[in-house]
Structures are given as C-alpha cells and as structure tokens.
Amino acid sequence: MNQNYGWGLPVQASSYAGKLDGSLFLLHGVMLLIFVLWAFYMIFCLIRYRQKNSSRALYSHRTPLSSYIPDALMLIFEIWLIFFVGIPIWAHIREDLPKEETSVALHIVAEQFAWTMHYPGLDGKFGKQNPSLINADNPLGLDENDPDSLDDIVSVNELHLPLGKPARILLSSKDVIHSFFVPEFRIKQDVVPGMNIPIWFEPTKIGQFEIGCAQLCGTGHYRMRGDVIVQSPEEFENWTKSKTKS
Amino acid sequence: MKKTYLIVFGTLAVLTLLTVGVSYLHLNRAGAITVALLVAGIKVSLIAAFFMHLKFEKKVIHGIFYTALFFVLILLFLILPDIGF
Amino acid sequence: MQTEHLESHQETFIRKWVFSLDHKTIGLQYMFTSLIFLLFGFSLVLLMRWQLAYPGSALPLIGSYLPDSIAAGGVMHPAGYNALGAMHGTIMIFLGVVPLGVGAFGNYFLPLQIGARDMAFPRINMMSYWIYFIGGVLMLASFFVPGGAAQSGWTSYVPLSILSPGQTIWLFAMTFLITSSLLGSINFIVTTLNLRAPGLTWSRLPLFVWAQFVTALLLLFAFPVLQAGAILQLLDRVAKTSFFIPSGLIVGGAPVEYAGGGSALLWQHLFWFLAHPEVYVLLLPAMGIVAEILANGTRKPIFGYKEIAGSFCFIGVLSFMVWAHHMFVSGMKTSLSYLFMTTTMIISVPSVAIITCFLLSLKGASIQFKLPMLFALTFLPMFGIGGLTGLPLGFTPTDVYLHDTYYVIGHFHYVVVTGSLIALMGGIYYWFPKMFGRKMNEFWGKIHFWTTIVFMNGIFFPMFIQGLAGVQRRLYDPTVQAHNLVVQPTNVLMTYSAILLMIAQIPFIVNFFVSIFKGEKTEDNPWQATTLEWACPSPPLPHKNFEKIPTVYKGPYEYNVPGESSDFSPQHLP
Numbered sequence: 001m002n003q004n005y006g007w008g009l010p011v012q013a014s015s016y017a018g019k020l021d022g023s024l025f026l027l028h029g030v031m032l033l034i035f036v037l038w039a040f041y042m043i044f045c046l047i048r049y050r051q052k053n054s055s056r057a058l059y060s061h062r063t064p065l066s067s068y069i070p071d072a073l074m075l076i077f078e079i080w081l082i083f084f085v086g087i088p089i090w091a092h093i094r095e096d097l098p099k100e101e102t103s104v105a106l107h108i109v110a111e112q113f114a115w116t117m118h119y120p121g122l123d124g125k126f127g128k129q130n131p132s133l134i135n136a137d138n139p140l141g142l143d144e145n146d147p148d149s150l151d152d153i154v155s156v157n158e159l160h161l162p163l164g165k166p167a168r169i170l171l172s173s174k175d176v177i178h179s180f181f182v183p184e185f186r187i188k189q190d191v192v193p194g195m196n197i198p199i200w201f202e203p204t205k206i207g208q209f210e211i212g213c214a215q216l217c218g219t220g221h222y223r224m225r226g227d228v229i230v231q232s233p234e235e236f237e238n239w240t241k242s243k244t245k246s
Numbered sequence: 247m248k249k250t251y252l253i254v255f256g257t258l259a260v261l262t263l264l265t266v267g268v269s270y271l272h273l274n275r276a277g278a279i280t281v282a283l284l285v286a287g288i289k290v291s292l293i294a295a296f297f298m299h300l301k302f303e304k305k306v307i308h309g310i311f312y313t314a315l316f317f318v319l320i321l322l323f324l325i326l327p328d329i330g331f
Numbered sequence: 332m333q334t335e336h337l338e339s340h341q342e343t344f345i346r347k348w349v350f351s352l353d354h355k356t357i358g359l360q361y362m363f364t365s366l367i368f369l370l371f372g373f374s375l376v377l378l379m380r381w382q383l384a385y386p387g388s389a390l391p392l393i394g395s396y397l398p399d400s401i402a403a404g405g406v407m408h409p410a411g412y413n414a415l416g417a418m419h420g421t422i423m424i425f426l427g428v429v430p431l432g433v434g435a436f437g438n439y440f441l442p443l444q445i446g447a448r449d450m451a452f453p454r455i456n457m458m459s460y461w462i463y464f465i466g467g468v469l470m471l472a473s474f475f476v477p478g479g480a481a482q483s484g485w486t487s488y489v490p491l492s493i494l495s496p497g498q499t500i501w502l503f504a505m506t507f508l509i510t511s512s513l514l515g516s517i518n519f520i521v522t523t524l525n526l527r528a529p530g531l532t533w534s535r536l537p538l539f540v541w542a543q544f545v546t547a548l549l550l551l552f553a554f555p556v557l558q559a560g561a562i563l564q565l566l567d568r569v570a571k572t573s574f575f576i577p578s579g580l581i582v583g584g585a586p587v588e589y590a591g592g593g594s595a596l597l598w599q600h601l602f603w604f605l606a607h608p609e610v611y612v613l614l615l616p617a618m619g620i621v622a623e624i625l626a627n628g629t630r631k632p633i634f635g636y637k638e639i640a641g642s643f644c645f646i647g648v649l650s651f652m653v654w655a656h657h658m659f660v661s662g663m664k665t666s667l668s669y670l671f672m673t674t675t676m677i678i679s680v681p682s683v684a685i686i687t688c689f690l691l692s693l694k695g696a697s698i699q700f701k702l703p704m705l706f707a708l709t710f711l712p713m714f715g716i717g718g719l720t721g722l723p724l725g726f727t728p729t730d731v732y733l734h735d736t737y738y739v740i741g742h743f744h745y746v747v748v749t750g751s752l753i754a755l756m757g758g759i760y761y762w763f764p765k766m767f768g769r770k771m772n773e774f775w776g777k778i779h780f781w782t783t784i785v786f787m788n789g790i791f792f793p794m795f796i797q798g799l800a801g802v803q804r805r806l807y808d809p810t811v812q813a814h815n816l817v818v819q820p821t822n823v824l825m826t827y828s829a830i831l832l833m834i835a836q837i838p839f840i841v842n843f844f845v846s847i848f849k850g851e852k853t854e855d856n857p858w859q860a861t862t863l864e865w866a867c868p869s870p871p872l873p874h875k876n877f878e879k880i881p882t883v884y885k886g887p888y889e890y891n892v893p894g895e896s897s898d899f900s901p902q903h904l905p
Contacts, residue, residue: 002814005801005817007796007818008800010800010814020731023728023729024729027726027729031719031722031723034719035712035716038711038712041690042711045698046708049696050697050700051699055697056630056697057630057890057891058696058891059892060631061636063634063635063637067638068684070687071683074680074683079676082672086672089727090672095665112582112583131581131586175580175581175582176488176490177488177489179735181735181803183801186731186732187731188660189660190661192595193490193577193580193595194579194591194594194595195577210812210814212803212812213803214734214803214804216484217491218413218495219408219410219482220409221413221807222806222807222808222809223808223811306524310551313552314551317553317651324652324667324670325596325597325600327667328596328600329597
C-alpha cells in the first residue's frame with residue numbers, strides 16, 4: 001500500500017498543508033468539545049428528569065440571561081476564528097502568488113477526462129494555441145509556426161515539479177467544470193471553462209502524489225486522474241531536457 | 247379607473263418606443279445599459295403599481311414585495327463581481 | 332375562504348379522495364406520495380452502494396431487470412451511476428423530504444394548529460399537489476426515455492448538464508415542482524396571516540406554525556430564482572442560447588455549436604441562491620415538530636419560546652446571504668469568499684441557540700419516553716453532529732480540502748436524514764392518532780427506532796472518515812485512485828448498513844398500514860397535548876375540522892401550570 005495514505009489525512013507535502021491541517025484539528029477539537037458537553041448534559045437530564053410517579057415538571061417561562069452564554073461563546077469563537085485564522089490563511093493561499101522569476105510557471109488544461117500540463121520551456125514563453133489545430137497528438141492545439149511554442153513541453157496526466165520551488169499554475173478547461181485536487185498538497189480548485197484561475201503551492205516532499213478530479217465532469221469522472229512527480233531540482237532539469245525537442 | 251389603465255398603457259408604449267429610439271443613438275456600453283435599466287425600472291414600477299394593484303394593497307403585501315426586492319438586490323450585487331465586467 | 336357550505340352535500344369518491352379540496356386529504360396525499368418517493372430514492376442509493384462496495388461486480392437479484400440506461404448485463408455503468416446519483420438527490424430533496432415536511436405535515440397540521448377550517452385557498456392547495464404529482468411522474472419517466480435520466484448531479488452544474496443527455500426532462504420536472512412549491516407557500520403564508528383562531532396572537536403560535544411560516548417565506552423568495560435559472564438552462568439546451576455557455580468550448584476535440592459568451596458561475600450562483608435556503612426548508616419543519624414533541628414529552632413549557640421563534644426568523648433572513656459557501660473553490664472572487672465565510676459562520680449561532688433551548692427544555696422536566704419523544708430526543712445529538720460538521724465546510728481553510736469529498740455527503744446526510752427525517756418520522760408517530768384515530772404499535776415502533784438509528788449511523792459516520800482521507804464524491808469506482816484505497820473497506824460496511832436500514836423500514840411500513848385499519852383506537856387527545864389540533868375529533872371533521880372554531884386563551888405549551896390539577900392546560904380552555 002502507498003505510504004502517503006492512511007486512515008486519517010494523507011501526508012503533508014506542500015508548504016501550507018501544515019497550516020490547513022492545523023485549522024482542521026483546531027476546528028474538530030472544538031466540535032468534539034461542544035458535542036461532548038451537549039451529550040453529557042443531555043444524558044444527565046434524561047436520567048435525572050425522567051418521569052417518576054408523582055413528580056411534576058418545573059413550570060417556568062423565564063429565559064435567564066445565562067442561557068445565552070453558549071450562543072455568545074460560539075459567536076466570539078467564530079469571529080476570532082474568521083479574522084485571526086480564516087482570512088489570513090485564505091489570503092495566503094489565494095492571493096500570495098509567488099513571483100514569476102522564482103517559481104515554476106505552467107498551465108494546466110483540463111478536459112474530459114485528462115489533465116494536460118503545458119510548460120513554457122527554456123524561453124519561459126507559452127506558445128500560441130489554435131483550437132483548430134487540436135488533435136490526438138497535439139491536445140492543446142499548439143501552433144508550430146510560433147517560435148515560442150517550439151520548446152514548450154506538453155505532458156498528459158504527469159505533472160513534474162522540482163522540490164523547494166513554488167509552482168504557479170494557471171488552470172483552464174476546454175469543456176466542462178473539473179476540479180484540480182491533490183490531497184497531499186491540500187489544494188483543490190475548480191477549473192471552470194471560460195476562466196483562467198491561478199493557483200500556487202510549494203512541494204516540500206519528494207515523491208509521487210495523485211491528482212484527482214473533484215467535480216463531476218461526466219461518465220469518466222472517476223478515472224480522471226494524474227500523477228504529480230516531485231523531483232530534486234537536478235532530476236527535474238534532466239526531465240525538462242529530455243522532453244525538450246531539440 | 248379605466249382611464250388610469252389607459253394612461254399607464256400609453257406611458258408604457260412611449261417608453262418602449264424610447265428604448266427602440268435610443269438604440270439608434272449608438273451610445274457606449276455603459277450609457278446604453280444605464281438608459282435600458284432606467285427605462286425598464288420605470289416600466290416595472292408602473293406595471294407593479296397599477297396593473298398588479300400594488301398601489302391599492304395593504305401594508306403586508308408591500309412588506310412582502312419589498313422583502314423580495316431586497317433579496318433580489320442582494321443576489322444581484324453579490325454576483326456582479328463574479329459574472330460582470 | 333371558509334368552506335362551511337361544502338360540508339352538506341354528498342361527495343363522490345373522486346371528489347373525496349382524488350381531487351379533494353380538504354387540506355387533510357391533500358396532506359395525506361402528499362404524505363403517501365412523498366413516502367413512496369422516499370422509499371424509491373432510497374432504493375436507488377442501494378444500487379449505487381453496491382457498486383461502491385464491489386466496483387464492477389454484477390448487481391445481485393435485480394441487476395438483470397434494470398433498464399439499459401443504468402446497467403448493462405447486470406453491471407452498472409458510469410452513466411447509470413451518475414444518473415442514479417442525480418436522481419437520488421433530486422428525488423430525496425424535492426420529491427421526498429420537502430413534500431413530507433411542508434406538503435404533508437404543513438398542509439395537515441398548520442390549519443389545525445391555528446384553528447382554521449381549511450387553507451385559505453383550497454383550490455390552489457389541490458393544484459399544488461397535482462402539479463407536484465405531475466413533476467414527480469415526469470421525473471420518474473426520465474429513466475425510460477432514450478438517453479436515460481439526468482446525469483449531472485442534483486446541482487446540475489453547467490456546462491456539463493447542458494451537454495449531457497436526460498437533462499431536458501429534469502428541467503421540465505423541476506419547473507413543475509417549483510411551481511407546486513410556490514403555490515403551496517403562498518397558501519401557507521396567507522393562511523397563517525389571516526385564518527388564525529380568535530385569541531391566537533403571534534406569541535401564542537405553536538413553534539411548528541412558526542417554522543412552517545418561515546419555511547413558506549423561504550420557498551416564496553428563493554424558488555423563483557431557480558425557476559428563472561431552470562428556464563434559462565432549458566433555453567440553452569433546446570434553443571441553443573448561451574446564458575451559461577462560455578466562449579470557445581471544445582468537447583471531445585470539436586467545438587460546440589454555441590455562440591458562447593455566457594458564464595458558468597452564474598448558474599452556480601442562481602442555483603445555490605435557492606438551494607441554500609432549501610436546506611433550511613428541509614430543516615425548519617423538522618425543528619418545529621421536535622419542539623412540539625419535546626414540549627409534550629417533557630411536560631413543561633419549552634425553554635426560550637421567543638428565542639426559538641426569533642432564531643427561525645433570523646435563520647430565514649440570513650439563509651439568503653450564505654449561498655456562496657458552496658462555491659469557495661469554484662473560482663469565485665476571494666473578497667466574496669470573506670463575506671460568505673463570515674455570514675456562514677454567523678448562521679450557526681441561531682442553530683446553536685435552538686439546540687441550546689431544546690437541551691435546556693429537558694432541565695426540570697418530567698420526561699416521558701414515549702415513541703415520538705425517542706425520535707425527537709435523537710434529533711438533538713444527530714442534528715448536532717450534522718450542524719457541527721458544517722463548520723469546517725463553511726470555513727475556507729478547511730473547506731478547501733474537504734469540499735466535494737465524502738465529508739460533505741456525511742454532513743448533509745446527518746442534517747437531512749438523521750436530523751430532518753428522524754424528526755419527520757417522529758412526527759408521523761406523534762400525529763398518527765390525529766390523522767387516523769388509531770395509534771401505531773409501540774413495540775414495533777421501538778424496533779423500528781433502534782434499528783434505524785444504528786444503521787443510519789453505520790452508513791453516515793464512515794463518510795467522515797472517507798472524507799478526511801480525501802475520497803471525492805460522485806466517483807463511480809473509487810478504487811481507480813490510489814488515495815481512496817485504504818478506506819475502501821468502509822464502503823462495504825456502509826453498503827451492508829444501507830441494506831439493513833432498508834430492511835429496518837419493513838416494520839414501519841407494516842405497522843403504518845396495519846395501524847390505519849387495526850390499530851388501537853384512541854381518544855381525541857392521546858398525548859395529553861395542549862395545542863389546537865388536539866381540540867378537534869380524531870380524525871378531524873371533513874372540511875370543517877372543528878365543531879366550533881376554538882378561542883385561544885393562552886400560550887401553546889402550558890404544561891404543569893402550578894395550581895392546576897391536570898398536568899396540561901390546552902390552549903382553547905380558559
């Protein structure tokens with residue numbers, strides 16, 4: 001069995017996976033605490049206040065202020081959670097895109113039912129695409145007459161990334177909505193046709209991870225998968241060279 | 247009563263002609279949308295007030311109408327950033 | 332319109348049982364139809380669960396009888412799985428739980444609880460049922476047309492839904508169901524506003540009526556948006572407009588024949604603007620029923636009546652401003668997600684307040700563990716799990732991992748099934764004597780209760796484990812992806828729990844039908860309850876309910892009033 005997966009969360013393999021897991025644990029801890037308090041109180045009441053022969057229930061329409069304490073605690077906790085945990089982390093994930101120069105920039109194009117990775121190659125420029133050129137050998141419709149496209153690398157269902165360098169990815173879809181999901185990176189982003197959605201993450205672990213599609217995209221949704229292969233920078237360089245058309 | 251309806255109908259017809267007329271002016275996008283929304287807004291108010299009798303109704307009905315309007319505005323303003331412009 | 336003039340003349344069978352104007356008959360029609368749909372929707376999921384537990388193996392017993400659009404040679408295929416998934420969701424929500432909670436219980440008991448002779452518009456009421464019926468039949472018929480039923484989930488996300496077969500009938504059926512709900516909601520609102528018995532002020536309304544009233548307002552304000560959205564999607568499908576189709580789509584290597592220029596996110600916004608309030612439409616009637624049963628079973632006034640009613644209203648208003656928490660990873664603008672995260676977290680506060688009030692109602696009580704009370708008590712922890720697991724889904728840093736995994740499925744099944752449906756079942760046991768003048772068998776009811784609770788948890792709890800392991804939803808065969816393999820054994824557990832849950836419903840079904848004809852006869856007020864529905868005969872008089880419209884003198888839950896000899900003090904007695 002694969003070492004990356006178990007009965008709990010998969011391994012953490014990106015720079016922000018730890019933060020997201022932290023909030024998962026925090027929230028589940030609080031949920032468990034609330035549930036246990038409720039459950040104990042309820043069990044106590046069910047035993048203590050069950051109907052006995054001559055007992056009468058307490059008649060009262062009072063709503064003491066103290067009964068609002070749970071609501072108030074909940075509200076305070078949630079406001080703290082949103083402003084001091086939620087918004088900073090979310091802004092980090094969504095808005096802190098790494099600079100182009102220090103990152104691996106690439107496009108990922110989703111279609112029924114495959115992921116196509118499009119690296120700009122050595123020149124750092126993405127070649128022109130023309131939908132009418134799309135065929136089985138050229139899934140992106142790259143225009144060979146465009147000099148920028150000559151060294152572009154196209155890889156289907158295999159995402160190679162170097163360790164220690166953030167990846168900056170532009171997601172787009174050819175047909176329907178897909179969702180780019182790598183459990184080990186804790187990243188999930190819908191890929192919407194008609195939109196180019198930027199995402200980023202920084203791999204922190206060498207190995208092979210899984211890309212899944214998390215949004216129903218048709219009959220092949222279940223088998224729309226790919227692999228992320230995180231390599232040392234040297235190996236990644238070698239892979240890039242081996243893929244570049246000379 | 248009948249007369250009011252006829253006046254409202256006349257106004258609606260004039261406003262429709264206005265919409266058609268404005269299209270010949272070839273306003274820019276923002277201008278065209280503004281005029282179209284303005285005209286449509288006046289027409290909707292007239293229809294709701296007179297043809298749908300809102301003007302002669304009780305407060306409860308007004309309340310329900312304005313609640314619905316409020317939710318529609320929420321919907322509009324919160325999805326505009328995503329789908330417009 | 333009061334219907335006293337209708338009582339005298341003799342009614343034909345069709346007038347009495349088929350095209351009836353009596354809210355009680357319409358309520359029963361809704362109840363039987365929705366229970367059948369619930370059973371049907373549940374059997375669909377048994378087929379799916381077999382495929383999940385044993386991917387690619389032939390379905391036992393019934394495999395060879397299934398239509399080709401679902402299974403070929405006894406083995407389910409992906410299109411069939413997707414169709415079953417879409418139809419399970421649609422049927423359970425729009426044809427099962429909502430019609431049971433609103434159509435059946437609302438229709439039957441709202442007029443009784445406010446002391447009215449009928450709904451304000453009996454004819455609209457009848458029309459609402461029959462439009463619902465047509466919508467339901469249309470939905471079922473879609474299994475047997477070429478191309479099969481809708482395959483894009485109950486959410487019908489564009490562009491997939493526009494490009495897949497089966498969707499047109501789904502949209503037509505939805506249009507019928509929405510129309511039916513709108514007619515019903517207008518009726519409920521007008522009835523509650525105008526037909527309350529003398530003395531029944533807003534602060535004396537039973538909480539069930541409050542819940543139904545807020546629910547009706549939610550339906551009225553939210554459904555037109557989906558109606559519009561469904562019609563736009565229909566236009567996209569049949570008239571080739573491009574409301575939801577963006578430019579430049581290439582499907583299977585060829586460009587689609589659409590002009591483009593539409594927005595795929597627009598549909599999601601329109602859909603969830605309805606579908607989030609819809610969640611509270613599923614939930615509020617159930618909470619209303621729980622409040623009724625709790626007050627009755629604890630023999631004391633419910634704790635925080637005003638707080639609960641206020642929470643219902645607050646939830647109602649706020650539920651229109653939280654819809655986009657279903658879209659945190661959809662590519663929506665980040666600034667919008669801050670807003671929706673905040674409103675979503677805040678809407679959990681009134682839910683906590685309601686649960687707190689229900690729990691505090693137990694303090695100082697004199698609890699009778701009768702059958703309906705067992706269901707109402709179970710609602711509290713089970714809805715608690717469902718509500719609490721909503722927190723990580725409304726909170727963006729955790730939602731990004733859990734979104735569209737089985738965690739979500741576990742969450743909303745805990746809310747709707749172990750929450751709403753359990754409360755609705757409690758409602759059936761509670762109000763059965765009123766509807767039929769007989770009681771359901773207590774022993775078989777308890778067997779039904781305990782088995783149901785155990786097996787429901789057996790199905791839904793492992794979903795959280797799967798979700799945390801990253802198993803995505805709507806996978807025809809989860810074993811294709813490596814990260815799903817470790818937790819695959821839970822699928823087998825869930826499948827057997829589901830089969831056993833189906834078997835556990837047999838005592839309920841038998842008990843239900845046997846009790847209608849042979850159950851122990853009861854007096855008019857067997858639970859010694861206080862609200863107005865118990866002030867009329869069981870079953871209530873056709874077309875007029877009450878001999879004489881009662882006058883209301885006090886609040887809804889006056890139990891154990893000091894100085895009175897009996898432990899309950901009905902609303903209609905001075």
